[in-house]
Amino acid sequence: MSQQVNDDYPIKPLSDKQLKDIATAKYQAKPTEETEVYDFPTEMVELPSKGKLYPEGSPLHSGTIEMKYMSAKEEDILTNESFIKQGVVLDKLFKALIVTPINYNDLLLCDKNAVMIAARVLGYGKDYEITVDNPKTGEEHKVSVDLTKLAEKEIDWSAHESGKNEFEFELPASKRKVLLQLLTQGEQRKIDAELKNLAKLKRNATLTTTLKYVIIGVDEDKDPVKVRKFIDTELLAIDSRAVRTYIKTITPEIDLSIDVPDGESGDTFRSPIAIGLDFFWPDA
Numbered sequence: 001m002s003q004q005v006n007d008d009y010p011i012k013p014l015s016d017k018q019l020k021d022i023a024t025a026k027y028q029a030k031p032t033e034e035t036e037v038y039d040f041p042t043e044m045v046e047l048p049s050k051g052k053l054y055p056e057g058s059p060l061h062s063g064t065i066e067m068k069y070m071s072a073k074e075e076d077i078l079t080n081e082s083f084i085k086q087g088v089v090l091d092k093l094f095k096a097l098i099v100t101p102i103n104y105n106d107l108l109l110c111d112k113n114a115v116m117i118a119a120r121v122l123g124y125g126k127d128y129e130i131t132v133d134n135p136k137t138g139e140e141h142k143v144s145v146d147l148t149k150l151a152e153k154e155i156d157w158s159a160h161e162s163g164k165n166e167f168e169f170e171l172p173a174s175k176r177k178v179l180l181q182l183l184t185q186g187e188q189r190k191i192d193a194e195l196k197n198l199a200k201l202k203r204n205a206t207l208t209t210t211l212k213y214v215i216i217g218v219d220e221d222k223d224p225v226k227v228r229k230f231i232d233t234e235l236l237a238i239d240s241r242a243v244r245t246y247i248k249t250i251t252p253e254i255d256l257s258i259d260v261p262d263g264e265s266g267d268t269f270r271s272p273i274a275i276g277l278d279f280f281w282p283d284a
Helices: 016-028 072-078 081-086 089-097 109-124 185-200 206-214 224-233 237-250
Strands: 042-046 064-068 127-133 140-146 167-170 177-180 215-218 257-261 268-272
Touching (some): 081 089, 109 185, 167 237, 177 237, 185 206, 206 237
Antiparallel strands (some): 127 140, 167 177, 257 268
């Protein structure tokens, strides 16, 4: 599938001079009861979902959210040991940077990736240095990735109905008809909580637990008890795999991979962009 770079990717960081002029104007301005002296510039960030999967009336339905440039105050979040140990440091950061009044739990995970990229650009700039391995030679290549030039995955939008996060799918083996949804931040939190409880019982059910939130109906029946029973006792492996494959094909998201030039042959090879510790901790 061909990838088309989105040259209109919405994050267009201000120049050093523009940032300096804004900061100077804010510092010199006389404070009033209505305005804050230390305000920061913001950018509108486009969501891969285009807002189509959110209900009308939701601020996310517009397909864009407003985010502010990261300040030293937000860097305190990144270094908060308690947040890091709890695994919530990035969610705390994103909440602090999003200006649009949204329910963070309503944010689709595919859109959350766009928020992550935007947060990095608005904090430490668009250039991200990574090291990739040439699959043919094993040779390491150091590459500078322009995060504002990442492509969005091409998908078939005909399956998406505006204002609804529901997709009908017929299982190839059993021919049962299921209703699916793309996961939100809120649902991922519930999945994480269930898996944590299962781990205490020394049980590993990552796949089926996730499917219990992806599949929301079976044969037009949305009873969650019946849906869970179906997944636990009736869902065939071949059908489970088909669901996961279909979800990938309808999920709008930023493509976190790039073409890397092979200096010797002149060819290119595809490599994933590893999101490592230095993505938000450049000095780590």
